[in-house]
Amino acid sequence: MMKNDCRLLKACRGEEVDCTPVWFMRQAGRYMQEYRKLREKYTLVEICTNPELAKEVTLQPIRRFDLDAAIIFSDILLPLTSMGVSFEFAQGEGPVIHRPVRSPEDAEKLHLGDPEKDLAFVFEAIRLVRTELDPKIALIGFAGAPFTIASYVIEGGYSRNFLHTKLLMYTYPDAWRRLMETICEVMTRYLAGQIEAGAQAIQLFDSWVGCLEPEDYRRCVMPYSRKIFERLKEHSIPLIHFGTGTATLLELMKEAGGTVIGVDWRISLKEAWHRLGNETPLQGNLDPVALLAPRNYLEEKVDQVLEQGDGHPGHIFNLGHGILPQTPTENVEAVVQWVHAKTKR
Amino acid sequence: MMKNDCRLLKACRGEEVDCTPVWFMRQAGRYMQEYRKLREKYTLVEICTNPELAKEVTLQPIRRFDLDAAIIFSDILLPLTSMGVSFEFAQGEGPVIHRPVRSPEDAEKLHLGDPEKDLAFVFEAIRLVRTELDPKIALIGFAGAPFTIASYVIEGGYSRNFLHTKLLMYTYPDAWRRLMETICEVMTRYLAGQIEAGAQAIQLFDSWVGCLEPEDYRRCVMPYSRKIFERLKEHSIPLIHFGTGTATLLELMKEAGGTVIGVDWRISLKEAWHRLGNETPLQGNLDPVALLAPRNYLEEKVDQVLEQGDGHPGHIFNLGHGILPQTPTENVEAVVQWVHAKTKR
Numbered sequence: 001m002m003k004n005d006c007r008l009l010k011a012c013r014g015e016e017v018d019c020t021p022v023w024f025m026r027q028a029g030r031y032m033q034e035y036r037k038l039r040e041k042y043t044l045v046e047i048c049t050n051p052e053l054a055k056e057v058t059l060q061p062i063r064r065f066d067l068d069a070a071i072i073f074s075d076i077l078l079p080l081t082s083m084g085v086s087f088e089f090a091q092g093e094g095p096v097i098h099r100p101v102r103s104p105e106d107a108e109k110l111h112l113g114d115p116e117k118d119l120a121f122v123f124e125a126i127r128l129v130r131t132e133l134d135p136k137i138a139l140i141g142f143a144g145a146p147f148t149i150a151s152y153v154i155e156g157g158y159s160r161n162f163l164h165t166k167l168l169m170y171t172y173p174d175a176w177r178r179l180m181e182t183i184c185e186v187m188t189r190y191l192a193g194q195i196e197a198g199a200q201a202i203q204l205f206d207s208w209v210g211c212l213e214p215e216d217y218r219r220c221v222m223p224y225s226r227k228i229f230e231r232l233k234e235h236s237i238p239l240i241h242f243g244t245g246t247a248t249l250l251e252l253m254k255e256a257g258g259t260v261i262g263v264d265w266r267i268s269l270k271e272a273w274h275r276l277g278n279e280t281p282l283q284g285n286l287d288p289v290a291l292l293a294p295r296n297y298l299e300e301k302v303d304q305v306l307e308q309g310d311g312h313p314g315h316i317f318n319l320g321h322g323i324l325p326q327t328p329t330e331n332v333e334a335v336v337q338w339v340h341a342k343t344k345r
Numbered sequence: 346m347m348k349n350d351c352r353l354l355k356a357c358r359g360e361e362v363d364c365t366p367v368w369f370m371r372q373a374g375r376y377m378q379e380y381r382k383l384r385e386k387y388t389l390v391e392i393c394t395n396p397e398l399a400k401e402v403t404l405q406p407i408r409r410f411d412l413d414a415a416i417i418f419s420d421i422l423l424p425l426t427s428m429g430v431s432f433e434f435a436q437g438e439g440p441v442i443h444r445p446v447r448s449p450e451d452a453e454k455l456h457l458g459d460p461e462k463d464l465a466f467v468f469e470a471i472r473l474v475r476t477e478l479d480p481k482i483a484l485i486g487f488a489g490a491p492f493t494i495a496s497y498v499i500e501g502g503y504s505r506n507f508l509h510t511k512l513l514m515y516t517y518p519d520a521w522r523r524l525m526e527t528i529c530e531v532m533t534r535y536l537a538g539q540i541e542a543g544a545q546a547i548q549l550f551d552s553w554v555g556c557l558e559p560e561d562y563r564r565c566v567m568p569y570s571r572k573i574f575e576r577l578k579e580h581s582i583p584l585i586h587f588g589t590g591t592a593t594l595l596e597l598m599k600e601a602g603g604t605v606i607g608v609d610w611r612i613s614l615k616e617a618w619h620r621l622g623n624e625t626p627l628q629g630n631l632d633p634v635a636l637l638a639p640r641n642y643l644e645e646k647v648d649q650v651l652e653q654g655d656g657h658p659g660h661i662f663n664l665g666h667g668i669l670p671q672t673p674t675e676n677v678e679a680v681v682q683w684v685h686a687k688t689k690r
Binding site: 158160161162163166167170171210211212213214215245247248265266267268271287288289290292293294297304324326 | 503505506507508511512515516555556557558559560590592593610611612613616632633634635637638639642649666669671
């Protein structure tokens with residue numbers, strides 16, 4: 001089997017497949033016992049920055065489930081170090097940025113490091129995974145989109161209303177532009193490095209972009225996401241553009257770029273195809289909470305997604321957001337089997 | 346001027362108005378000095394349960410700004426006491442439900458109290474406000490919608506992923522039904538009491554319903570919201586149906602009921618009218634964060650909303666969610682003036 005001939009990559013190009021490919025965002029993580037065991041010995045950052053450990057964790061779900069893609073184990077915030085932004089993952093609280101950017105002066109202090117060098121451990125992990133990975137399983141690389149990364153850098157962590165992010169965007173357009181340009185440059189070089197190391201598809205995570213009104217997205221966010229996609233085009237690999245709560249942004253996200261659009265459960269695949277055109281490959285969109293529901297309910301939900309997918313060659317089955325830590329592994333296994341069995345052409 | 350002839354009520358009925366009416370969700374609250382001063386002496390619950398204080402706070406923004414409506418000062422969780430659910434407002438953490446409902450056994454324990462008696466202080470506050478309120482300013486009563494109330498009762502407070510709420514809904518449909526029926530009954534009687542006391546319009550807050558997929562909304566939520574609207578119809582007053590992140594639920598929310606649909610900034614008014622039909626009055630939809638932006642940006646944002654409103658008689662200017670505590674009062678004042686001046690017919 002040729003390297004570019006696997007199920008996931010074909011679906012990303014809208015080509016006929018023998019059945020619908022499936023993978024899960026955050027498929028390597030706390031819901032898996034083997035991951036929790038490793039985490040007793042190593043922190044999240046230690047795993048991400050050690051290529052051997054990152055490879056191991058990337059492959060954990062692949063060994064256990066019949067998934068069609070591996071996604072390199074990392075965190076969207078790691079490239080921040082290349083910009084001089086220090087942070088940590090506080091126990092049970094998620095990421096904490098030590099000195100959030102709140103003013104033009106703060107933004108001035110960001111610098112463009114040397115992403116190729118600073119993030120070399122990720123490229124090395126990708127090379128290690130590729131040598132072990134079955135060629136029929138695709139390896140996905142990823143990065144955070146400029147808005148979502150900016151929101152962490154500005155808020156200092158997760159936010160409910162994105163007050164500081166929007167205020168910086170509204171109040172200091174020049175500082176916003178510089179911040180977004182810097183993130184854009186780092187992420188583009190980071191993603192290019194991942195592709196050169198062997199990533200066969202790329203996902204850009206704009207997880208929090210759904211907090212914006214369409215006009216703000218168009219003016220202050222789209223140009224930067226677009227620049228990343230434009231610059232990655234030369235690599236001719238599938239680019240997945242993902243966000244949550246994006247029902248009113250879908251057309252603009254497609255305009256920004258990406259060969260595949262990732263959507264969450266708030267919008268039906270049918271509606272998304274209706275709006276983006278039937279030729280646009282879509283990834284999604286089971287609610288991660290459904291993976292914790294009783295088996296009969298879970299199956300019903302999977303059937304709903306597949307029915308909407310309706311054998312569309314450009315459907316990649318996934319969740320609408322990452323797997324929750326409380327998820328039973330048996331349910332993950334069942335969903336992978338159902339998706340393959342129920343969509344066999 | 347007749348009692349039902351004021352600007353807000355006319356706009357709710359889609360009738361011609363001399364200019365677009367404006368009010369703000371959470372227009373009485375922490376962003377106002379006079380409110381913070383009262384809060385030094387009284388807790389939130391003390392203010393809500395004391396009709397004289399509740400009246401005072403309700404009127405604070407009316408005395409300061411040229412608003413077209415007052416909304417009775419209260420909290421959507423107060424009716425919980427009538428169901429035997431105890432809670433508190435923890436400093437800086439929002440509401441905390443003491444024993445969240447997580448199982449059918451927990452749900453069994455809820456009882457239907459005597460809303461008319463248990464919530465009599467709200468009705469009294471409404472009567473007091475009405476005697477002092479200028480007849481050209483409408484008085485709005487409100488309650489939480491069944492889903493949003495259930496989410497607090499089940500999660501125990503605010504939630505990011507509504508895991509427990511969805512799981513109870515998926516796993517124990519009978520318990521879910523009983524819980525929703527109980528909430529429905531309490532809220533209907535609570536709202537009817539408010540109308541009888543003098544509320545001239547009612548807003549049902551389904552603030553968190555945007556976390557659901559449309560199919561779950563249709564099956565597990567809509568029937569209960571609908572029942573409330575159906576039962577309130579006999580009162581022949583405007584019913585405002587509000588939620589955030591509802592871009593994919595709008596048609597279903599309209600089907601559930603309400604004479605006015607409230608939307609947030611994530612969807613343009615133009616798009617909402619396109620989907621709901623031009624005859625549907627809409628309330629919204631400035632991003633509350635815009636009220637903290639520099640004056641020129643704020644004005645641009647207000648102009649955008651008004652342009653989309655385009656002199657539609659059925660437009661009620663409001664935010665897409667509640668005023669933030671950090672909001673400068675001068676900006677609130679400016680927006681009220683702009684809306685009236687810029688939409689003068």
